[in-house]
Amino acid sequence: MPLYETVFIARNDVTQQQVEAIADAIGVQLDTDKGIAPPPPPAEGEAEAPRASVSIKKREYWGLRSLAYRINKNRKGHYMLLGIDAAPASVKEMERLLRLNEDVLRFLTIRVDAIEEGPSSILSRKPDDRERSFRGPKPSGRFESGRKRGYDDREEYRAREDAPPSEHDEPRAIEE
Secondary structure, three states, rough: EEEEEEEEEEEOOHHHHHHHHHHHHHHHHHHHHHHOOOOOOOOOOOOOOOOOOOEEEEEEEEEEEEEEEEEEOOEEEEEEEEEOOEEEEEHHHHHHHHHHOOOOEEEEEEEEEOOOOOHHHHHHOOOOHHOOOOOOOOOOOOOOOOOOOOOOOOHHHHHHHHHHOOOOOOOOOOOO
């Protein structure tokens, strides 16, 4: 069967477990389309056994990341990559279900020749925090001590008080 990679973006106010549940629902839907029935529900008191999806070959959670532009008033989203082995009709049904899911903002499915082993390029690249952490020495200046300064403590107001009176200023009475 053909291989596909799907990336979907979920809203930022859902949890990581809910994003995983969306991926699980996709896996169940693809497996039932292939003719593989889901396991029977567990008996009372038994924990549900984790089930490996036959159709989903690769699954990566990329985390909560900033979006390039706002989508439905969201500035961030949970990104998830799925490597899928499924029939084209099953992929169309998966895309239809993703379109109907209110938690999914966007998705993209492409056909690939092979699903890459190991982490994707998004997970393997260096985080931007290391590149941006050092921004040079702190400038020496007037706020080095860290104390809060009031309105009258600013330099421009002190400079005005110390300046000699100009011809436009009102004369001041000099106290002796």
